[in-house]
Amino acid sequence: MSEEPTPVIYWFRQDLRLDDLPALHAAVESGAPVIPCFIIDEDAPQKWAPGNASRWWLRGSLGALAKAIEKRQGTLLVRSGCSEDVLSELIEETGAYAVYCSQAYEPWNRELEERLGARLGRLGVALHCLPGSLIFTPGDVLNRAGLPFKVFTPFWRHCRSQLPESRLLPAPGVGAFAAQVPTGQDPEAWPLASSSLQPVEDWGERWTPGADGALSALDRFLNEALSGYREDRDIPAVAGTSRLSPHLHWGEISPRHVAQVLRTDAPGDTEDDQEKFLAELGWREFNQHLLFHFPHIDEQPFKDDFKSMPWRPDADAFEAWKAGLTGYPIVDAGMRELRATGFMHNRVRMICASFLTKHLLVPWQWGARWFWETLVDADLANNSGGWQWVAGCGADASPWFRIFNPVLQGKKFDPEGAYVRHWVPELAALPDRSLHAPWELAPLLLAEADVVLGETYPHPLVDHATARAQALEAYHDRSSAPQAPPT
Known part of the structure; x- marks a missing residue:
């Protein structure tokens, strides 16, 4: 290491890309050789440790990042442990005089940045944390009273009027990364959790983690799905969404990049569709800003009166829901x-x-935790925000008295049953008119379709009308009810 000039460290976090990355650009502009590293943080809160789906994606994304750095004659250094300790060790090993990284906004990451800055300061090493995962920096977007927005529409109206059109930052060229780095670990050897929750073996046929996969997904969306997005995004049997969410979560592409390409390279007849998709990027920003200002909403309701919601923590019903056996x-x-x-x-x-x-009436926290474990795009702010929106207890939430009828929802958004027939093949032979409510079909007609309720497919866990009435009563009485445990 002594033959090279004194290096700086670039610490990758949820920004696994090389282009349009302000902190990496600043590290390169320092003129020092850049040591790129990623730390599998074993000291992060265990309750939010990556689920199996996230671990699978991260392994692939790190592998893709390592190859991109290799093309520029560098080496991605991967280590595991406490981030503060690992970075301190790397500084001692390399003599690095600064650490650069992108800001992260989860509560524990903000605390980590504060502790790390103080610790490195005592070593005489500078910590440079720059924005990189959002279009707008949390804390900078406030209403006229100088307070955080709590309703999406005025938040996005404010942001949309200031959407930047600045130049995207280029990726580092050959020679920017240090020629030598200390020894590290193989990111693709990082084990999945000892769980058989998901058959991940064939996921490589469905997903391409990494920056190249992100660009391919964006290109597919622009050319195949953007036109008609406003309507098609609600039809699950149609490839009408962007499928960019895991790429955005892991920072394989910047939201600024997505927004700029959308406005400059999209077909000319898709203005309404473009605006709808931009608003979806805005919803992602909104949830991140909410978590920044109200860090308790990862597990507690935004609206205080929902702390006394009389949930019914029914483990058997929850297991049936997880397994897709609700009827x-x-x-x-x-x-x-x-x-x-x-x-x-x-x-x-x-x-x-x-x-x-x-x-x-199962607590929303149970569902959010299951999604955290099983989604490749599991994102704390979006996951918690989405669940609270549905449960009616979040900022700008869906009204608590809006209760989706799953039969009508199925008929409206999967009218020909293509989605249900694909994922619930035991019902494939049912006629369209009965597919979303098989219990309404006569037993003889069910038998002709090889369906035996209670054997080949379950009876409904609950009756919709009865469950709806019970839910309305529970929601109405929540202010006077004792609080049920959220976990």
Whole structure:
């Protein structure tokens, strides 16, 4: 290491890319050789340790990042342990005089940055944390009273009017990275958790983690799905969404990049569709800003009166929901898609979340935890925000009295049954008119379709009308009810 000039360290976090990365650009602009590293942080809160789906994605993304750095004659250094300790050790080994990284906004990451800055300062080493994962920096977007926005529409109206059109930062060239780095670990050898929750062996056929996969997903979306996005995004049997969420979560592409390409390279007849998708990027930003200002909402409701919501923590019902055995085909299709692919269509996520919280009155935290374990795009702010929106207890939430009828939702958004037939094949032979409510079909007609309720497919866990009435009563009485445990 002594033959090279004194290096700086670039610490990758949830920004696994090389282009349009302000902190990496600043590290390169320092003129010092850059040692790129990633730390599998074993000191982060265990309650939010990556789930199996996230671990699978991260392994692939780190492998892709390592190859991109190798093309520029560098080496990605991967180590595991406490981030503060690992970085301090690297500084001692390399003599690095500065550490650069992107800001992260989860509560524990903000605390980590504060502790790390103080610790490195005592060593005479500078810590440079720069924005990189969002379009707008939390804390900079405030209403006229100087307070955080709590309603999405005015938040996005404010942000949309200031959407930047600045030049995207280039990736480092050959020679920017240090020629030598200390020894590290093989990121692809990082084990999955000892769990058989998901058959991840064939996920490589469905997903391409890494920056190249992100660019391919964006290109597919622009050319194949953007036109008609406003309507098609709600149809689960149609490839009408971007599927960019895991790439955005892991920072394989910047949201600024996505927004800029959308506005400059999209077909000219898609203005309404573009605006709708930009608003979806805005919803992602909104949830991140909320978590920044209200860090308790990862596990506690945004609205205080929901702390006394009389949930019914029914473990058996929860297990049936997780397994896709509720007896409601659109719900079961979604839960099975999740298990098989690490993903669930957004419209179906809302239907499944509504069923758990409002038909079964199971705490929203249980569902959020399961999604955290099983989604490749598991993101704390979006996951918690989405579940609270459905449960009615979040900022700018769906009204608590809005209770999706899963039968009507299935008929509306999967009218020909293509989605349900794919994920619930035991119902494939049912006619369209009965597919979303098989219990309404006469036993003889069910038998002709090889369906025996209670044997080949379950009876409904609950009756919709009864469950709806019970949910409305529980929500109405929440202010005077004792608080049920959220876990």
